[in-house]
Amino acid sequence: MARVMNKIRFARVLHLSQSHVRVTRSIFLSDKRCQSTCSDISGIFPPIPTPFMNNGDIYYEKLRQNLTKWNDYDFAGYVVQGSNGEYPLLTTDERLDLVQEIKDFIPDNKLVLAGAGCESTSATIEMSNKMADNGADAVLIVTPGYYKNQMGHRALLDHYTQVADKSKVPVVLYNVPANTGVVIPVKTVVHLSSHPNIIGIKDSGGDISRIGRIIHETRDSKGFQILAGSAGFLRASYALGAVGGVCALANVLGAEVCLLDQLCREEKWSEAKYLQHRLIAPNAAITSEYGVPGLKAAMEWYGYYGGVPRAPLQPLGPDDVKRIRKTFELNGFL
Amino acid sequence: MARVMNKIRFARVLHLSQSHVRVTRSIFLSDKRCQSTCSDISGIFPPIPTPFMNNGDIYYEKLRQNLTKWNDYDFAGYVVQGSNGEYPLLTTDERLDLVQEIKDFIPDNKLVLAGAGCESTSATIEMSNKMADNGADAVLIVTPGYYKNQMGHRALLDHYTQVADKSKVPVVLYNVPANTGVVIPVKTVVHLSSHPNIIGIKDSGGDISRIGRIIHETRDSKGFQILAGSAGFLRASYALGAVGGVCALANVLGAEVCLLDQLCREEKWSEAKYLQHRLIAPNAAITSEYGVPGLKAAMEWYGYYGGVPRAPLQPLGPDDVKRIRKTFELNGFL
Amino acid sequence: MARVMNKIRFARVLHLSQSHVRVTRSIFLSDKRCQSTCSDISGIFPPIPTPFMNNGDIYYEKLRQNLTKWNDYDFAGYVVQGSNGEYPLLTTDERLDLVQEIKDFIPDNKLVLAGAGCESTSATIEMSNKMADNGADAVLIVTPGYYKNQMGHRALLDHYTQVADKSKVPVVLYNVPANTGVVIPVKTVVHLSSHPNIIGIKDSGGDISRIGRIIHETRDSKGFQILAGSAGFLRASYALGAVGGVCALANVLGAEVCLLDQLCREEKWSEAKYLQHRLIAPNAAITSEYGVPGLKAAMEWYGYYGGVPRAPLQPLGPDDVKRIRKTFELNGFL
């Protein structure tokens, strides 16, 4: 039902923007479930954090409690093991278990975009397919970042092409220079956008001219969709043709981020503007400024389990928590 | 007449955004002309380049020819000696003469925002007042950049406060990290926005979350206006509450940039979106990619005099010129 | 025997620099073999590359052939799975097998410093101890890099302290900002230098003032040793008190790098200077400029097996190979 509404909203977006028609395509998809769902990634996806016990183990019970609350919102699905999921700090087994656990605990109409990026191409392919086996509807593939000086057009084109050729589920590119030190060149994105198994990009860089350019230059790649990687530039991205967002802030302000999404889709731009304004500072506080530990601290205020991050990430001290809280208060969210 | 239309459009913007009312204020202005004009800096300002003869002298005759053509567009005014004006390569006398020459050659209803920034606070004050004497309606003050590691909140707050206290004409902050390596912190902008002689900021950094945050956090500073520093993120900036743009691209595509401005003001967002898309790559070509030499090369195609930049800037070779031309062609502008 | 000579040379170094006496200490070491060897890491360590077959598998036969040649040089040991070993592109099993394979194939007097860094603290501890079980004499722990904005003093101090507390073998810090985007603050290094199970740092950043400062400020931590992370600043580092180097260039110019080491130890500074000069450009070519693919290309000229890197790293094209070769020729090494 939520999915149906999503589709309706999606149609509205299409109407809005005839030059960027996004059609569903299922020809290339062998998996049944995927056929019906994962070619459309419009909407809001919280990149959910991974809850830990104090002894460092994953706290599945709390995860399920969090999911129960999140499931009430009109999210299009979840990003599992984006940067906010602390994926680099999990073991391979944990990464796979998490996907399965979450898939089993959410409604059928919500997608799981699973972060399956590894440094090597072969490991990325293997991880993608195991995640698909465990229920991922699509995989989110971060750029390799260790050999950053070597990650130019040729290397990234080869990497993503190989992964997309061999992945059982569709691939979403993931550009997050603050973590990787790598930017996928626009021309690489344009090349990759015509691959039948690459359905979009999550761009977390915040360079809005780049986002506009990507949307424009991939306009002939039907089905290639752009997701804003942060609530901070969600409205600006929609205004240029993005179809959704992966927003850490949606983990704590789910209703507000979904409302912003809706206002944009309904072209209520000036209401959207004011809401967007109020979201920028709280969003920055739990992302660029204080990262995952900041997000986990904020979750506690909204009835979620946040808990501690896994080392080497450190929990925040009380002064930092107070500073974040004040930012939420000043903008009317507490 | 154009000015009147500008005012009408401005009112429309106000209506659009009740939460960001911008009212004119003239109390603090001693100069007659300024009273009537320079508190409203909404609209499009091309940052005009400085034409040189082959011997390196300023080519005033060609400047007047260019101005004659530019005067036909519905620009709100001109930025004289922004980064595109090669101001750091001009002598003090040239800088002052240019302002006077241009002021004398443009209609009364077009503003001159003159770049008056110098590395020292005292030189900036002196330059601002001389430019005011020569006809500048407001001064655009770039951040000092040589001692970049020392240009934090305290130094910038002190610098801009002193300049604004002593400048005869209103001050517009100018944030351009690609040239200066300095970013004015948001909190510094917010502090400065309440100064009665600081009427806005031109932000060329392209970080749209930052622009949104500045607009939001300066909402109580009546009359503080935000100008996008590039055509590449003009529409996104308008969508968040910016009131105008300083756009190098307007030097060559004046009609198109003014149309984008108009579409945004009239809330024709989807038409604006498509036009914005087409402008991004040509804009990048003559700014971040090829700089002033690229802009000067492109001017020749549109009936303007471009000519050579002043050394150490180098004219482009024919291959680079071809590459820029192709970008304009691909987007339907040639 | 080579080890004995190493010790003699080491004594000479000690004599040279009374203020930086490095004494062996074995109290904290439970493993027999380690007691006798791994508290002294002076000398040259090539960070050996991992050879691959064209199908992507590790090519153990070629690895043994390479080792046979390398064993002839007076290296103090090998760095296995530094950045040049493409460790982020290997599976956990491959990483462990490689250490065992190499340990079995080298003389007892050569050390294995095994790269055991992972993003999470717990995975790093586990990897360190498995590598110790497989024969590593010490572990080289790269800074976690994905959450670079969070990797300040507190996080790094906690990470390294936990790893060193629980590792069966001594720990060497590894600072390589070009890959990780993280710099271990000097004060963190100084704190960590007093930990009984942390015996040194490999610094690849190339900031010689920093290296000098670390040497100076850790002078009271007996046994804490500094290794230059590149042949490009080996002599300068020795001149300030470094005791060895992890030099990619030693994989191809083993004799020359060992000679530079010897000249420095024998205080033949002006001969050392000239040799150092000639090594800088070839070193840059196979490290900062062309990376692992460049190193692998150069290996072929010296009778080693280089082969292809693992994807997403790409083999070089013929023009790039020619450029590297010319650099070696110009400096008299081919």
Next chain:
Amino acid sequence: MARVMNKIRFARVLHLSQSHVRVTRSIFLSDKRCQSTCSDISGIFPPIPTPFMNNGDIYYEKLRQNLTKWNDYDFAGYVVQGSNGEYPLLTTDERLDLVQEIKDFIPDNKLVLAGAGCESTSATIEMSNKMADNGADAVLIVTPGYYKNQMGHRALLDHYTQVADKSKVPVVLYNVPANTGVVIPVKTVVHLSSHPNIIGIKDSGGDISRIGRIIHETRDSKGFQILAGSAGFLRASYALGAVGGVCALANVLGAEVCLLDQLCREEKWSEAKYLQHRLIAPNAAITSEYGVPGLKAAMEWYGYYGGVPRAPLQPLGPDDVKRIRKTFELNGFL
């Protein structure tokens, strides 16, 4: 007399390094005084700060008092209007007056290297010749930095060639990326090193591999000399063939920096090492960490007049001053 000793020391350096013979050349010099002095820039040059009164004027009386003290040290000369001289904050007239004032107040055997760099090539030429007329023995030409993205090989080669062609006195290149955001490529330096009126480079970047490479690749350009741009890497630079240093620290620890210079020239490397170690942290405190305001604060402790910097530079608060002082104390200099 001091000059004679300098020459003797210089000969010793030559002997040390047959491969880098530096011969004096005077053919291209038209000015009498220059013929005898400025082709040899070996030795220590403090880049002297400009003292200001509280009203912002230059405090010439205090400048002369400072010079009286500095003249007692065995400096090769002074850098007037390097970054530490706050040259970007001075007017053209002030810059010229300062050179004359200083030239008149120092012994004949001490050189004046005057910072004459401006953003434009033509202004740099004019400033160089006026400074020559006012007594500068050579000019130090910083890279233009505002159009940093355009300052590649071609632009810098053209800029420096034009300046060197037309300057009455020899030119010293000045690479200081922390202030300009520009690095002169090694190949540009090598090209320029053969220009008869370019006698050296002051490199403040601290990349010791780069310094070694420049020394090596300019070895055939007789008379081209390398000066370390900071006391932090002075010894390492000497060890690779640099002949002197422009050291902010020499403004406060003149005797110590001259002793380090002497120890290096006399090849007393291990004594040099220990002294070098102790100088790094105090040097960092008054340069990269606290800049000119830090230097000015420290001057007061040693009997010099420091005073306030010119705005927008801000004087330090008492806590910062205390922190710098502690660094000097910890290393035995107070």
